[in-house]
Amino acid sequence: MHLVAMAAGFALILLGLYGALTHRNILRMIVGFTLANTGVHVVLVSVGYMPGRAAPILDGAVPVGEAAARIIDPVPQALVLTAIVIGLGITALMLAYAYRLFRARGSLDIADYTELKW
Amino acid sequence: MTLPLLATTGFAAAMLIAALVALVTRSTAVAVLSAGLVSLFASVLFLFLAAPDVAMTEAAIGSGLTTFLFFFVLGRIRREGRDEQ
Amino acid sequence: MSNRFSIRHAAVLGLLALLGLAFWTLLAGYVPDTELNRTAAYYAENTARETGAQNIVTAIIVTYRGLDTLGEVTVLFLTAAIVALVLGQSKAPRGGTGSGFLPSGELLATGTRMLLPIILLFGAYVAVNGHLTPGGGFQGGAILASGMLLLLLADPARRFSHRIIARVESVSGLAYVAIGVLGVALAGGFLDNRILPLGQFGALLSAGAIPLIYALVGLKVGAEFSSMLESLEETEDS
Numbered sequence: 001m002h003l004v005a006m007a008a009g010f011a012l013i014l015l016g017l018y019g020a021l022t023h024r025n026i027l028r029m030i031v032g033f034t035l036a037n038t039g040v041h042v043v044l045v046s047v048g049y050m051p052g053r054a055a056p057i058l059d060g061a062v063p064v065g066e067a068a069a070r071i072i073d074p075v076p077q078a079l080v081l082t083a084i085v086i087g088l089g090i091t092a093l094m095l096a097y098a099y100r101l102f103r104a105r106g107s108l109d110i111a112d113y114t115e116l117k118w
Numbered sequence: 119m120t121l122p123l124l125a126t127t128g129f130a131a132a133m134l135i136a137a138l139v140a141l142v143t144r145s146t147a148v149a150v151l152s153a154g155l156v157s158l159f160a161s162v163l164f165l166f167l168a169a170p171d172v173a174m175t176e177a178a179i180g181s182g183l184t185t186f187l188f189f190f191v192l193g194r195i196r197r198e199g200r201d202e203q
Numbered sequence: 204m205s206n207r208f209s210i211r212h213a214a215v216l217g218l219l220a221l222l223g224l225a226f227w228t229l230l231a232g233y234v235p236d237t238e239l240n241r242t243a244a245y246y247a248e249n250t251a252r253e254t255g256a257q258n259i260v261t262a263i264i265v266t267y268r269g270l271d272t273l274g275e276v277t278v279l280f281l282t283a284a285i286v287a288l289v290l291g292q293s294k295a296p297r298g299g300t301g302s303g304f305l306p307s308g309e310l311l312a313t314g315t316r317m318l319l320p321i322i323l324l325f326g327a328y329v330a331v332n333g334h335l336t337p338g339g340g341f342q343g344g345a346i347l348a349s350g351m352l353l354l355l356l357a358d359p360a361r362r363f364s365h366r367i368i369a370r371v372e373s374v375s376g377l378a379y380v381a382i383g384v385l386g387v388a389l390a391g392g393f394l395d396n397r398i399l400p401l402g403q404f405g406a407l408l409s410a411g412a413i414p415l416i417y418a419l420v421g422l423k424v425g426a427e428f429s430s431m432l433e434s435l436e437e438t439e440d441s
Contacts, residue, residue, distance in 0.1 A: 001123045002235065005163055008130035010226040012137055012156070014219050019141045021215045027146050027192065031153045034184060035137050038160050041176065042133075045169050050236060055168040056259040057337065058251055064404075068239055068247040071259065075243055077169045078263040082275050084175045085341050085424070089282035091184055092431045095191045096286040099435075102195050170337035171260045174329075178345035183428060186352055190435040 005046040012039030026098045026108045030091065037087045041080045048076030126166050133159035150188040157181035255401035255410040256334035264339070265413050265420075269394030273379065276423055280372070283427045287434040315357035322350035330421030334410040340417040344424030351429040355436055365430075372426035375419045382412055382419070 016039055019032030049072055054062050056074035063070075102108055133156050140152035157180035164173035239247060246259055246267065256262040264272050330343025386395035396416065402409035 001126045002167060003230070003233070004123070004126050004130055005167055006233070007230060008134060008163070010223075010230060011134055012160075014223055014226070015134070015137045015141060017222070018215065018219055021218075022212065023141075025146065027188070027195075028149055031140055031146075031149050031188070034153050034180075035140060035156060038157055038176075038180060041172070041180075042160055042163060045164055045167050045172055048169070049167045053168065055170055055337075056247070057170075058257045058259065059335075064251040068244045071239075071247055072168050073236070073239055073243040074246055074259040074263055077172050077260050078268065080169075080172050081175050081260065081264065081341060082271065084172070084179050086275060086278060088179050088184055088187075088428070089279050089431075092187055092286050092435065093282050095187055095435065096289045099191050099194060100289050103198070106199075108195065171258070171339070171342075174337055174342045175345070178342050178349070182349055183345060183352070183432070186432065187435055190432070194435075 001051065002046040002049040005049070006043055009039045009042030009046060012036070012042060015039075024110050026101065026110055027095075029110070030094045030098060033094065034087070034091055037083075037090075041083060041087075044076045044080050044083070048073035122166060126163065129159050129162050129166070133163065146192060147189075150185060150192065153188075154181045154185035157184070251404060254334075254396055254413065255404055256413055257404070257410075258334055258336065258339075261333045261339050261413065261417065262410075265333075265416050266394065266396050269383065269416075272420065273383065273394070276376065276379070276420060276427075279424065279427045280376070283430045283434075286431050290434050311357050315353050319350055319353060322353065323347060326350065326421065326425065327418070330418050331414050333417040334413045340420030341424055343417075343421035344426075344428060347421065347425030348428030348432060351425075352432055355432065365433075368426050368430050368433075372423055372430070375422040375426070379416065379419045379423065382416055386412075 013036045016032045016034070016036030019035060020029045021032075023029050023032060053072045054070055056071040056077065058064050058071075098108065101113070105112060136152045136155040136159060140149045140156065143149050143152065157176055161173045161176035161181065164170075164176060238244075246263060250256060250259045250262045254262045254266050256266075326343045326346035328343075329338040329346055330340050333339025333343070382398070383394040385398050387393050390397040394416070396411035396413045399411045399415070401411050408414070
């Protein structure tokens, strides 16, 4: 089950990168980056999953004494939680720069920005 | 196939289909909405992977706020592009 | 041009095929753990005794790796500041208001008035219960920000007070750092939650300072998200 999720996460990363590399519209490139971002989250969470174990919350279902044998790895989840929040910040930053580029040049087509082209 | 495996496979497939739609569609608005849908399906996947914290965060931030950020920028760009013409 | 485009396309596909091959190797050689590794086992065995929190993910984020969370909140603050700076420099044409959404109808305005207090209450609930149930400051902050988003949608012409958002943001950040420093003075280290009694395991007011810290994080994150949404929505002619 976690292998299915992990494969889907890897596929999502590839799809997102493909979108980011081939689209010409800057907004569509940013959409591609958010897809790849979500794929990384899915892969990381599925690395922490272990079959037959419960979520890392010590309530009635998981007594404190047997926690180490009953819960899944909480560390990747904490990492991904951080990554999601930072991901929103990065997306907001990219969108702000895209808007700024649009204001400066009146176009969202990446082919119109030729300063770094050779 | 057991039921959780079936559900995981189904949601993973739905997530990838939504991602494909986000890549091939001509309309940017549809692409943004599909990306939000991908996040929503991913948060259901997190729930199956026993990560309720991550599922909540992804649903609230990944599919909610991100989509609105995109639409705010899209709205500004559309309006100003129209003004210039 | 189409020839160059297809060359570029082929290069991209080749690159992604290489990356896919690397991913495939990772996936084929992946052996899932059957035991928790040492770090995770330590957290699983000692979280209840050391922090008094039921939710281990919260305990890691707020206490064990609290410094990382402080850094994360700082990054978020910088992002909000840069977004405001970048958008503030670009002068939008005068006369445009809001983000181009139509003026909201009676339904949305009335619904917002009814729903906003409930949304804010739910955000506070999620943020404060982070040590017991799934949720916490980041999720609660996102819910608070979505309440602000509803307010923005219901009344596009309305301007929030930037000053209130900035005040909330800086006061909660300052209190967060102050609690961390108190941890150095009164307990085991920076951001140690044992400056307050751990209380009864599973009660709302337990786990030392975790509910307090997470509520502050929620306020700060909510203020930062609100300021990001607002600066992307607003035109600069106000």
